[in-house]
Amino acid sequence: MIYIDRIETQDVVATREISRDEMSDYLLTFPALLWRIEIARSRIELLNARKLPVLEDRSGLFMKSPDFRRRVVLPEDLHFIEAFMEAMKRGDAAETIVRVCATGQEEEQLCWLKVAGWSSPRDPRYYMGYLMDVSDRAEGIRSILEKDAEQQMLIDLAENPTLIVDFDTRQVLSLNTAAASAFMYPGNGMTHLDFGMLHHPGMTNRVHRLFEEIVFARKWEGKLEYVRRSHATFSARTSVRLLTLKGRRLLRVSLTDLRSASGDEDAEERTAPPPDREFARLEKELHARLKPLPDIAEILAVLHAFRLPSYDCDGLLFSDIHQRRNKVFVHWAGEPFTGMPQGEMFPFDGTIAQDIVSYKLDSLIVDDTLDSIKAIDWALFIPRGIRSYFAKPFYRRGVLRAVLILCSRRPAAFPTTGLPEYSILFDPFDKAIQAWRTRQRHQGA
Template structure:
């Protein structure tokens, strides 16, 4: 193709822009321009604007995983991962995330890119510092996006409330778990949705006093697990004034579950379950099918439970290998591979969950539910994670063909089964060298 033909294809002739003009534009563009050869995962930089902020090297940020882990805020890591997945798939994408520079300053960056329409082997994009833009947006919408940092700095459940409207603004993962809500669901609630109606007068008095005292501390009762129970906790309420906005930061320590749903949980001693597993797998410790069948026939298993899964997690390989017992999964190979991305394990990791239960798979938008559970007739499940050296390696999943089978169950309700089973799986890994 001639230069004129290329210019016409690129639209340069219409803009009366020469190749030299284009090169000058690339060099002067106030962002780091780059392209990736998708098949080879090789990145090239098209200009030298790599100092995207003082104390931050944009080139290293995009190509050096150790530098990424050092500079990127942990809670934003998934945003960059999602963008890079889009790059590998050649999809147009954009994301915004935060990094901490060598001078301990928080900087907002934007990554955007698209596949080259002329040569699909390449993906072009830019890395841009948008900190100033974010500050403008904050002022326009009257919100401080960094409010999330006020609740992410503690391991205790905590949330931010708008004093005037009583709306929940943001919360941390511990609060989501305690109240049984996702971030978006909790943000749709008001403060009065979280505590018992019998506390209306007490709470009104507390909120009037805290305007003067700035802080209140005492024991209060709140709904637990999406109103399926109640917990009592040492509650600290702080009154904050941010710019012109009045806020409440509410944190909870030592929550005690006071009332659990009316149900009977069949719980056998750990020793009985261990003995049951040992009797079934003693002679064949590497037979995973036998191990899973023994787990499903355990004394703790209710007749409403139709299957059990063991997910062998390999985060770095983006793999989850699933082993099973129960008639719904007959025909599926043992150790069937699935992507870690989009899995139950990924949600548990991302949101720091102690367990994950789903009331009805047919209402789910998670791809794995429609691949692994819905075709087998599974309507609800309860998942419990186990870790090795603080790394998620195992998720056990009890399955039922009826919806809402596990509604109201707490993380520890099945540990009499799962803890001995985890010990058996650890022995299986050693024997099978997994």
């Protein structure tokens, strides 16, 4: 018999048997080519009989023959599969996706194959994995990207505020920077808002008629009143066009001749402090709050409590980087990380810091951790409900020493347009960490 040691639910821990027949059914019906390799002898000692449609009877050759792989994998993708095979020889967990072209048929068939592997936890001499056709998933992602790109093209060339609204749901799908500025929303803060939240309540009947008329006329022009995020109102000459994109009805809403309710379109801008001046004031205030603090937990608590003008976070992390020792010590603030030890150690490999070093990133934004393949996201963020984060590295003499990470339970909470605001935290954090390190060294002397 084969045993599953523990099956855990919230209230029950149970143990049950899986028969060899059940395991055999699982291996035979799993929708992928399953294999296990004895690394030292470079031989496949287990291979199921799954045939991938693109490779048919030659499916097993993909794992066995370098020559066969070179014949079927697109040349520009060969380095991905070669890097995977090198990782396999080292016993490192790895995965990649490559495009395969099946020749010898009436039409060449292009498919996407995913190969993933890892060392056996019981015996590192063995490396196991699977080869799976993910073409449907790849085409779905490509379709989404193409649709989003085409939507964005509809507005990117416009200098005046422009939005794309779904005709049927009336949700804002995308907008340009001018629209975000006009309505005073941060970054993509308007996406998924109902169009009814943007126009003045007094315009409800007129907007309702707009949606009725545009079905037949395909276009509408007139003056509407709108509401900014600050609840101030303004009017604008509005041009609306009904478009169809990939079977979806969209409205392209373009605003010109913007005027505030008082008739002075610049009134709000003159009463609000210039962003640069306000950001400088906030940065100075944060410096003053952090300067006297000796303890890292206090430093992070103040940083977390310090609210940016347009963005907030549910948690905040400081990664203390020791790359040569392959160690990252993580300190935290915020409710999602309650119960986690301060200074918990993680291996450098697989962390945000490793990505930053590998790809020489100035910063890193993850819009949805559920789409991530990074080990640290699944080990640290996802179990605590963190869906998106912004990470900023800090260097000393060219060596990465610290990473500040703003975390949110909402997806896409940190758009790139927020960088000027995030930067309010950078210098105060950096100086506070330097002072903390200095105190640590003196205490250890």
